[in-house]
Amino acid sequence: MxxxxxxxxxxxxxxxxxxxxxxxxxxxxxxxxxxxxxxxxxxxxVPDRMRDVMEREWGQLRIRSWDESGWWTAPERTGDRIAPIIGAAAGTTVVGDSTSVNVFKALVAAIRMADPARDEVLVDATTFPTDGYVAESAARMTGKRLVPYTPGDPMGPRTAAVLVNHVDYRTGRLHDLPGITAAAHEAGALAVWDLCHSAGALPVGLEAHEVDFAVGCTYKYLNGGPGSPAFLYVRPDHQSSFDSPLPGWNSHADPFGMTPDFTPGTGAVRGRVGTPDILSMLALESALDVWDGVxxxxxxxxxxxxxxxxxxxxxxxxxxxxxxxxxxxxxxxxxxxxxxxxxxxxxxxxxxxxxxxxxxxxxxxxxxxxxxxxxxxxxxxxxxxx
Amino acid sequence: MxxxxxxxxxxxxxxxxxxxxxxxxxxxxxxxxxxxxxxxxxxxxVPDRMRDVMEREWGQLRIRSWDESGWWTAPERTGDRIAPIIGAAAGTTVVGDSTSVNVFKALVAAIRMADPARDEVLVDATTFPTDGYVAESAARMTGKRLVPYTPGDPMGPRTAAVLVNHVDYRTGRLHDLPGITAAAHEAGALAVWDLCHSAGALPVGLEAHEVDFAVGCTYKYLNGGPGSPAFLYVRPDHQSSFDSPLPGWNSHADPFGMTPDFTPGTGAVRGRVGTPDILSMLALESALDVWDGVxxxxxxxxxxxxxxxxxxxxxxxxxxxxxxxxxxxxxxxxxxxxxxxxxxxxxxxxxxxxxxxxxxxxxxxxxxxxxxxxxxxxxxxxxxxx
Missing domain, CATH: 3.90.1150.10 (Aspartate Aminotransferase, domain 1)
Structure with missing residues (x-):
């Protein structure tokens, strides 16, 4: 040079x-x-924050920290920290589980929300492989057919949902989120976006573009640490009909009621499943401080x-x-x-x-x-x- | 007193x-x-170990730690630390995801392994609620019928699988794992055990009693920390037919090959899904040191x-x-x-x-x-x- x-x-x-x-x-x-x-x-x-989490919150307060240290609400609170970075409102985004597990929740929920007569699920052909594997399972378990999709391909009356990566992990190509989402809606289908390579890297505008569901990882541009839990976004007007294939006790309307029947909670909480991994979650929450004022x-x-x-x-x-x-x-x-x-x-x-x-x-x-x-x-x- | x-x-x-x-x-x-x-x-x-994980492994080695610090193999390695505590052999147990998510994997896999004509899934009637919610979803997504089960109830030609808690979380009652497992096998069904309240508290004897699948949490008697990842056990002779409903890239035979088709890996790795939450996982791994010699x-x-x-x-x-x-x-x-x-x-x-x-x-x-x-x-x- x-x-x-x-x-x-x-x-x-x-x-x-x-x-x-x-x-x-x-x-x-x-x-x-x-x-x-x-x-x-x-x-x-982050390490200083985590020493306090481990020594004081876990080591001294122990079980009391679920309330007193705010562990129980960390998934929604952390989701609310990510929301502005991806153009989403408070109360729409929840953190927990891996991206793969969240792809499963979002895609199954989208399929269930679509007209049952629609039998095709589209997935971008160059998707990060796990999205394709999980989509195949989601299609299999809901009786749908998986169809490889190239942005620009037509969607139609058979399309239930489309799953697209915002940025191709291999080539770095940014896909047209507003255009593909609008095309899906035009065709009567739902759009699910994987934001792993865009969240924290560029404006996403989930709300502005009326995206139905989105998932993304937090250990890349959001610096949450190795394998930090992923996020799930559900459009506000879909929240009450969000029918998760993983209805754990954390998404129940009354989680400590321990009732035998499942009554889903309202809002972002419905995207939760089991007990959240608090250490990883709080490291992520702390890491998000670097976004203050950015x-x-x-x-x-x-x-x-x-x-x-x-x-x-x-x-x-x-x-x-x-x-x-x-x-x-x-x-x-x-x-x-x-x-x-x-x-x-x-x-x-x-x-x-x-x-x-x-x-x-x-x-x-x-x-x-x-x-x-x-x-x-x-x-x-x-x-x-x- | x-x-x-x-x-x-x-x-x-x-x-x-x-x-x-x-x-x-x-x-x-x-x-x-x-x-x-x-x-x-x-x-x-544990806090000292985690400071090293954060400052050196994440902070200095960064991406290299997936290999050099053994992050990639932590799910199996930690599973192998838990295995002797639950009476399982090395290579049978993998750590990751929440208990609820693992119940879904295990129960769907058990149902798929049973004769397709068997249409009933039994779940103990006083189960920890999340097991019931997730079992309901597993049954719904595989076209089966959920039936409440009381230990001692007969199982029969319609029983595909039975999901039982080893210890009732409310009453502390210990269920008869050898007897119920044998009865399930006698009836031609598979037995899935939830060990949340027994792993680390009493001998389980998974291998000795030929349990088909087991899941359990690691933040109770195993002291892994708040929301530490759960474990999944798959009986050795079921591993090659274990058909997970959550086939993520981490369970692929060649995860970095990034191939469009899913080829499942062999052994415990098949229970993995997405990128494991390393901070929570390594805290658990470290916490298991207290079991040395016990x-x-x-x-x-x-x-x-x-x-x-x-x-x-x-x-x-x-x-x-x-x-x-x-x-x-x-x-x-x-x-x-x-x-x-x-x-x-x-x-x-x-x-x-x-x-x-x-x-x-x-x-x-x-x-x-x-x-x-x-x-x-x-x-x-x-x-x-x-």
Whole structure:
């Protein structure tokens, strides 16, 4: 890389309003961490919070913490912290279980809400595999047929629901959430969105675009920690008819009544199942503090500037679209011997990941990745390839 | 209480081989904690382990920890730590998701394994409610009929599977696991056991009694922390036909192959779904260290001695059976105005819990509850009632 590139990166970093956020994370100067789309970095303050959770809330208060430390309401409270980041209102989003389990809840519920005569469930053909596996199970258990879907394909009178990833995990392509949701509604179907690679990376606008259901993970751009619980969004006017295939005691109207019959609770709570994993949940809740005062629009603007900058400085073919409207917050480059190249990049301190068969994937997390990082990553990549 | 009772308690504590375990837990002298059947006490060493997990494994190694810190294999590794406590072999037990979600997996899988002509699913009529709610959903989604079951009821040619709680959460009654499992097999049906109130409290003998599937929670007698992930046991000879309704990418034969078709993995891994909640999982794994060198038979012997002692010193009617063979590790007493009485007990440092409509519930966790605790609890109860 030229001195010019480094100077340009320094200039961009100097005028970056989000640059101050980097200090909130545990990062080292030796590493350019471009894998926040797989596991977000640790917000520095989380271990202290968790020591208090373990030693005082669990260790001293014990069972009393379910009430006194607010454990019982953590799933809704944490959902309300995520809601503004994905363009949702308070009371619509609940945290718990894995993304896969939430895909099952949302898709089965969507199918049950559709006209029973509609027999097809559409899933984007390049979906993250688990969505496809779970959708296959949801279709099997509700007597529907799974149909691979490519955005733009027609939906029709047989379509019950469509499940689409907002951002393709492999290519980084951003799908047209407003357009596909509107097309589903036009066809009389329901739209379920997987936001794993967009929540915390770009504006989603769930409410504005009348999305029916959405799920997403919290350990990528939301930095909740390894395997932190996922979220489930149910559109407010669907909440009262949300018929979960996993009706556990936590979603009951009176969970401590211990009644033999299931009476579902009202609101976001209906998306809960069993006892929530409190340690992981509270680590996530604490991690969300880094979003205080941050606008998702600013995150998106920086994300596009970062990926533009990186794309300008690499020579490999990008499978991530050049058009901003079609780009998530990652850059995927096609590369011969990509596995070995990524190994060498990591050895030299540039951490991205390898996706089969020939993709180098670099995630750009605007809260803690800067332009100098992008410049260094491009320079190291060039030297590895040379 | 008489001085005689206190002397007898001191004598029993002095000859208790498990008394040394108490020091491993975070407890205070002011409290008699008899709610370990709701939330186990904190093993003292867990917060230090979790600081390392957060600061080094997540904070420094980040994504590399999935391999280098063994995160990826934690569900099976932790399952293998639980297996000997429940009488299971290595490779049969996997940790992840909530108990409710695991009931769904196990029961649907059992139904699918049974002769399709069998149309009834039996669930014990006094089950912990969530088991009933989830069983209703499992039956609905597989086209079966749910039938309330009382241990001793006949099973027959219509029975596909039976779901039973090993210990009734309300009364503390221990059900006959060997007998009911054998009766199910005799009738050509499969037996699914919920071990929430027996795992870590008494010998279960899953392998010896040829149990088909079992699930259980880890935050009660296994002290894994609030909402720590549950376990799922699949009998070795059922593993290859285990057909999970939640086939996530973590249960795939080649999870990073990202293939569009689902090919299930072999062994316990097939019980996994999505990305496991690593913080909760590793806290549980660490908490299991207190079991090193402890035999579940010794735990059971002490549990029975403790509950015998407590029963001898209380005057209220016990709904927990007097017969050892029918008693779990708790004592439930019938009491007018039980809610208010429990509130007062807690105010005086004796922590049990209240179950609708008239039950005082006291859990005895042999690893950290002693006879002096039982004596004090009985004395405080007598003074509250007086």
């Amino acid at each position: 030229s001195e010019q590139s480094a100077a340009r990166a320094a200039e961009l970093d100097a005028s970056d309003e989000l640059a101050v956020c980097r200090e909130l994370f545990s990062l080292d100067k030796e590493t350019v961490y471009l894998d926040g789309n797989s596991l977000g970095a640790l917000p520095r303050h 606008s998702i629009e600013a995150v998106r603007a920086k994300s596009l500037a970062l990926t533009d900058f990186f794309l300008e400085h690499v020579t490999l073919e990008s499978v991530t679209p050049a058009a901003h409207a079609e780009r998530g917050s990652q850059v995927s480059l096609r590369c011969a011997d990509a596995g070995a190249v990524m190994k060498e990049l990591i050895a030299r301190g540039v951490v991205g990941d390898f996706r089969q068969p020939d993709i180098l994937r670099f995630g750009f997390t605007p809260l803690y990745v800067g332009f100098a990082d992008a410049e260094r990553a491009a320079a190291v990549l060039a030297s590895v390839l040379a | 008489s001085e005689q009772s206190a002397a007898r308690a001191a004598e029993l504590d002095a000859s208790d081989e498990l008394a040394v375990c108490r020091e491993l837990f975070s407890l205070d002298k002011e409290t008699v904690y008899l709610d370990g059947n709701s939330l186990g006490a904190l093993p003292r060493h 035999s579940i038979e010794a735990v059971r012997a002490k549990s029975l001695a403790l509950t015998d002692f407590f029963l001898e010193h209380v005057t209220l009617e016990s709904v927990t059976p007097a017969a050892h063979a029918e008693r779990g590790s708790q004592v439930s007493l019938r009491c007018a105005d039980a809610g208010a009485v429990m509130k007062e007990l807690i105010a005086r440092g004796v922590v049990g819990d209240f179950r609708q409509p008239d039950i005082l519930r006291f859990g005895f966790t042999p690893l950290y509850v002693g006879f002096a605790d039982a004596e004090r609890a009985a004395a405080v109860l007598a003074s509250v009632l007086a």
